[in-house]
Amino acid sequence: MKRRRHTYKQIIWTAIILAALAVLLVWTIVPIYIVVSNSFRKTLEIKQMPPKLFFEPIFSHYQKLLSFDRFEVYFRNSTIISIGSTALTVFLGSLAAYGLKICKSKLGRRISNVLLLGKMVPAITILMPLFVMMNRANLTGTYLAPIITLSCMSLPFVTWLMTGFIADIPNELIEAAGMEGCSRVSIFTRIIMPLLKPALASAIILVVKSSWNELLFSLQLTNLNTYPLTVGIARYVGSVSVDWGKCSAAATITMVPIIIIGFFMQKYLVSGMTAGAVKG
Numbered sequence: 001m002k003r004r005r006h007t008y009k010q011i012i013w014t015a016i017i018l019a020a021l022a023v024l025l026v027w028t029i030v031p032i033y034i035v036v037s038n039s040f041r042k043t044l045e046i047k048q049m050p051p052k053l054f055f056e057p058i059f060s061h062y063q064k065l066l067s068f069d070r071f072e073v074y075f076r077n078s079t080i081i082s083i084g085s086t087a088l089t090v091f092l093g094s095l096a097a098y099g100l101k102i103c104k105s106k107l108g109r110r111i112s113n114v115l116l117l118g119k120m121v122p123a124i125t126i127l128m129p130l131f132v133m134m135n136r137a138n139l140t141g142t143y144l145a146p147i148i149t150l151s152c153m154s155l156p157f158v159t160w161l162m163t164g165f166i167a168d169i170p171n172e173l174i175e176a177a178g179m180e181g182c183s184r185v186s187i188f189t190r191i192i193m194p195l196l197k198p199a200l201a202s203a204i205i206l207v208v209k210s211s212w213n214e215l216l217f218s219l220q221l222t223n224l225n226t227y228p229l230t231v232g233i234a235r236y237v238g239s240v241s242v243d244w245g246k247c248s249a250a251a252t253i254t255m256v257p258i259i260i261i262g263f264f265m266q267k268y269l270v271s272g273m274t275a276g277a278v279k280g
Contacts, residue, residue, distance in 0.1 A: 032255070038248035046244045061245035062253075071250060073225075074232030078212060078254075080143055081228055085150040086207040090200060092151070093158030098188050100159075101166045102174070115160045123153065123216055131220050141223035149221060150211045158203045165199040166192065201265045209258055229254050 038046050040057035065071050100111060130149060131140070139145040169192065177187045193200075215230040222231060233250045236243045 035248050035251050035255075038244055039252045041245070043245055046248075061249040065246055065249045065253075069232075069246070070227075071232065071253075074227055074229045075253070077143070077222070077226050078228040078230075081146045081150070081218075082208050082211045084143065084147040085154070085211045086204055088147060088151040089154045089158050089207050090203050093155055093162050093203065094193070094196065094200075095188070096155075096159040097162030097166045098192055100163055101169070102184065115156045115163075117156070119153075119156055127216065127220060130217070134221055140221055141226060143226055145221040146211075146214070146218055146226075146228070149217045150207075150214060154207045154210055158207065161203055161206075162196065162199055165196055169195055205261055205265045208261060212254075212258055 034051075037051075037055075039061055040059070041051075041055055042058060045052060045055055134140050134145045134149075139148070173191065174187055177191055178184075182190065213230060214228075215234065218228050218231050219234075222228065227235075229250070233247060233254070236247045236250065
């Protein structure tokens with residue numbers, strides 16, 4: 001009887017877990033399906049309630065988006081800003097984590113525990129001071145303004161992430177390299193960086209995702225020539241009406257790069273969010 005009860009409990013818990021996973025799956029997929037399907041629907045069909053499950057796909061929204069709008073400019077700007085902010089953040093975060101690793105001061109070693117406090121500051125509270133500083137430095141309307149801003153916003157988390165990985169690297173390995181005549185720069189480039197591949201991949205996908213989807217700072221720090229995709233898509237929302245076809249087509253194209261990057265780096269992302277770089 002006990003075995004049967006135990007088996008029944010296992011079946012019930014398994015059914016509950018599967019049901020919860022099914023709900024989460026639907027919760028995730030349905031919005032994506034709505035956006036993608038609306039990009040292939042006629043404007044009148046988009047507004048139909050309830051929407052048709054089966055419809056004749058059209059490509060006019062994509063044709064208008066790529067032919068008459070500045071979508072390719074927005075895409076190029078987002079690519080430049082994302083790559084620039086990611087490269088700067090990962091480079092500085094790795095250096096900072098390496099500095100905390102070799103730092104002999106107790107205070108320096110404890111800094112990593114409070115780095116995430118920088119992520120707790122609401123972005124809206126620093127928007128106006130940041131705009132004033134960038135404006136006085138004549139950086140508003142350039143690529144440097146969003147790149148520097150996004151790097152500063154992501155740097156605390158990336159440094160904390162890298163610190164967790166570098167902390168698992170044995171000090172004996174660094175000391176042995178130093179005895180062989182390697183400088184600290186050589187140790188960082190030849191020994192530390194190759195061991196940080198999971199952390200680097202995790203940091204890259206997280207920073208790219210946040211910079212690719214950022215809107216608040218881009219609205220204030222860019223202009224018509226440097227608008228990223230988020231600002232460009234927001235311009236399709238008018239005060240009276242919304243061009244749902246263009247918005248859906250633009251959102252669909254915007255999702256593709258992040259999905260591709262996440263697909264190829266998902267194994268590193270999982271390992272990067274859990275353990276360190278050196279095992280056993």
